[in-house]
Amino acid sequence: MKKFLLKTFLAFSLIFIFLFSMTMVLENKNKKALQSKVKVECEIRDGEIIIPQTPDKVAANYEFTKLYFYSGIVLSLILPILFYIYGGIGLIKRWNFRFKIVEGGILFIVYYLFNMILMFPKSLFSSFYRGRLVGLSNLGFLDFLKDYIVSDSIDLLISLPIVAIIYVIFLKRKSWYFLSAVILISVSLIGNYIYPYFDEAQNDLVPMEEGELKSKIIDLSKEAGIENLDIKVIPKSGETNSMNAYMTGINNSRRIVFWDTTLNGLSEKEVLSVAAHEMGHYKLNHIQKSTIISSLLTLMTLMLVHNLMRRFSTKDYRKIEKVPYILFILNVIGLLFSPIETAYSRKMEVEADTFAMEITNDGYTNGALEIKFIESNLTPVDVDPVIKWLAYDHPTCRERIELSNEFIKKKCE
Numbered sequence: 539m540k541k542f543l544l545k546t547f548l549a550f551s552l553i554f555i556f557l558f559s560m561t562m563v564l565e566n567k568n569k570k571a572l573q574s575k576v577k578v579e580c581e582i583r584d585g586e587i588i589i590p591q592t593p594d595k596v597a598a599n600y601e602f603t604k605l606y607f608y609s610g611i612v613l614s615l616i617l618p619i620l621f622y623i624y625g626g627i628g629l630i631k632r633w634n635f636r637f638k639i640v641e642g643g644i645l646f647i648v649y650y651l652f653n654m655i656l657m658f659p660k661s662l663f664s665s666f667y668r669g670r671l672v673g674l675s676n677l678g679f680l681d682f683l684k685d686y687i688v689s690d691s692i693d694l695l696i697s698l699p700i701v702a703i704i705y706v707i708f709l710k711r712k713s714w715y716f717l718s719a720v721i722l723i724s725v726s727l728i729g730n731y732i733y734p735y736f737d738e739a740q741n742d743l744v745p746m747e748e749g750e751l752k753s754k755i756i757d758l759s760k761e762a763g764i765e766n767l768d769i770k771v772i773p774k775s776g777e778t779n780s781m782n783a784y785m786t787g788i789n790n791s792r793r794i795v796f797w798d799t800t801l802n803g804l805s806e807k808e809v810l811s812v813a814a815h816e817m818g819h820y821k822l823n824h825i826q827k828s829t830i831i832s833s834l835l836t837l838m839t840l841m842l843v844h845n846l847m848r849r850f851s852t853k854d855y856r857k858i859e860k861v862p863y864i865l866f867i868l869n870v871i872g873l874l875f876s877p878i879e880t881a882y883s884r885k886m887e888v889e890a891d892t893f894a895m896e897i898t899n900d901g902y903t904n905g906a907l908e909i910k911f912i913e914s915n916l917t918p919v920d921v922d923p924v925i926k927w928l929a930y931d932h933p934t935c936r937e938r939i940e941l942s943n944e945f946i947k948k949k950c951e
């Protein structure tokens with residue numbers, strides 16, 4: 539136990555020192571850019587929105603994004619290996635649990651905490667330090683720490699029984715991959731339904747204030763063919779200046795949620811455009827569609843793990859010693875499959891943008907919003923293809939402005 543903790547602490551220190559030094563290097567290199575103000579005007583020439591240049595501060599912020607993004611990938615790949623080398627599995631075996639379900643549960647808790655500790659420096663520098671440096675976050679250190687611990691602990695508690703059951707199935711059943719996929723898919727279906735209520739309780743969501751703006755959104759939703767649209771607001775202005783809105787839930791639990799920063803920072807026309815985009819997700823059943831895609835990917839992933847383990851490990855691989863290998867393979871497959879998921883998500887975003895422009899009959903606001911987000915969220919105009927394919931579930935700023943321009947052009951013809 540002592541050795542395992544000591545090695546974990548050493549790894550933590552190395553990761554911390556690496557990310558600290560790299561963050562300082564980037565901060566120094568971009569000192570001037572970080573102090574600059576981001577001001578982007580929406581320029582229209584010959585009826586087209588001009589794609590703006592990336593402001594210096596946005597470009598600097600993007601350099602930080604790349605650093606933390608690639609570090610995160612490397613970490614997620616090496617953590618299962620480190621866990622094995624540091625004796626995490628030996629530790630669990632020495633404890634000699636009578637019931638496999640307890641063994642699975644404890645293994646999960648220990649591995650989860652191991653992950654949480656070694657991923658902490660990345661979160662600290664990415665969300666907290668960089669967030670404050672570029673002015674995207676106003677969160678104090680203690681609040682950041684509380685959020686990190688609370689949200690991870692909730693995840694841990696919710697996943698614990700599911701993982702423990704899957705662990706027992708893995709040990710006892712040859713067709714564990716199929717049964718586990720069925721469990722995971724069922725959990726995600728139930729999760730889709732109850733997540734909005736959970737979100738509401740955890741993030742203090744309130745119903746949108748009655749008034750002219752809300753009536754206009756409701757009128758628009760009726761035009762879009764949505765009855766009884768539920769609109770909620772999430773208080774975010776205390777911690778960030780970024781803007782966001784999203785649609786969650788299925789059937790009765792469906793609703794649109796606005797960050798209050800979005801309602802405070804945008805004009806009426808712009809809020810309506812954002813609302814129309816979310817209605818697009820609602821009306822086009824995007825949550826259901828992405829659930830189908832991710833369910834298929836879950837099943838394929840587990841079948842692949844089974845086949846790879848049988849071929850490259852031993853036929854009899856269903857043992858605790860092999861769990862780190864499986865976690866490693868899971869992370870590699872997750873990485874390889876992410877381009878499929880992000881491409882599908884980007885396709886749905888294009889559909890939602892098109893839906894929004896059609897029902898508001900307004901392509902300019904859709905494009906102009908992207909320019910606002912460069913200022914409020916420091917969204918880069920373009921991103922590297924690797925980042926786009928692995929992590930971008932929305933089209934880039936350039937692509938969304940181009941889409942708006944296409945709509946404007948089509949309307950003029």
Ligand SMILES: [Zn+2]
Pocket residue numbers: 815816819887890
């Ligand atoms: Zn969207």
